[in-house]
Amino acid sequence: MSDGRVVLVTGSSRGIGLGIAQHFLQRGATVCGCSRSEAVETTPGYHHSRVDVSNEQQTRAWVSLAAKRFGRIDVAICNAGIVKPGLMLAVTPSEILDELVATHVRGTFFVCREVSKVMLRQRAGRIVTLSSPAVTWHLHGAGAYAASKAAVEEMTRVLARELAPAGVTCNIVRPGLVLTDSARAMGKEWEDWLLKHQTIPRTVTVQEICNVIEFFASPESSAITGQALNMCLVG
């Protein structure tokens, strides 16, 4: 049974993005997901496209196709992200910086730009971007990662101001440590360090992130825009 919402999720083939897609599918939404790899989710109502969000033309075509096919976009969740081994800035290769900027900054920019055009015309919509507590921690080894996520946050706040007159809200979720495959690959030492810095020293579940996103996507949050919500952390 469809709840009528059309939801876009980037990076939906694994980890947090897959969980977000499944959350909205369980509530009966139509979900358009994308990632650089093939679809994992096969539930009816899920529509997957292979898209590299840092590619302007691919992202533009994906958003345009979703809007044309379903007639609207109610919620866009910019989740696509990568985690890279933390190196001191002095020895961080430019390739790592480029990859982080491409996925986080360019990817979020292109998705938000194209989705904005659709939401402006329908005079409604919800945009949620995924960030990280790393933007406030000034974390050793996270110079490139945190900078790219800080850019995402600032972009979201500017967009929130720009789109507020059209009834579109834009908010940020900072999930804290989630044990995805990417996070596990970073190692136990990194995991312990993050938990030590969280106010609530435990991992966050994907469902808990979905609950926050669900609130930002709901009519109940229509008075809230440009906000970053920390999980497991006093901000």
Place this chain on the structure above:
Amino acid sequence: MRPTEVLEIMADALEGLRRSEVAEPGPALNAETVLFGARAVLDSIGFVTFIAEAEDRLSEGRDTPIELVLTEIWEFSAEEPSLTAGVLANYCAKRLGKDA
């Protein structure tokens, strides 16, 4: 597509925005109508909505959607930050010809 045909499509797009109250009521669009800058008939949200609407209407029936890249419009420079419908129509006509 000729610039005059593009202007007709843009005029329809503007009227659509006026009907949905995204743009203020006003005279019909012509080549001199300022879309962006001093004395513009659209505010910033109206301008973005107009560009998106024009892209959609101009893309109808084409395999590849047209994208209006404002920086490509040579008349639309930082020194003279105003954009008329005529300038935009000329740009669109050239762009549609190039992409055809």
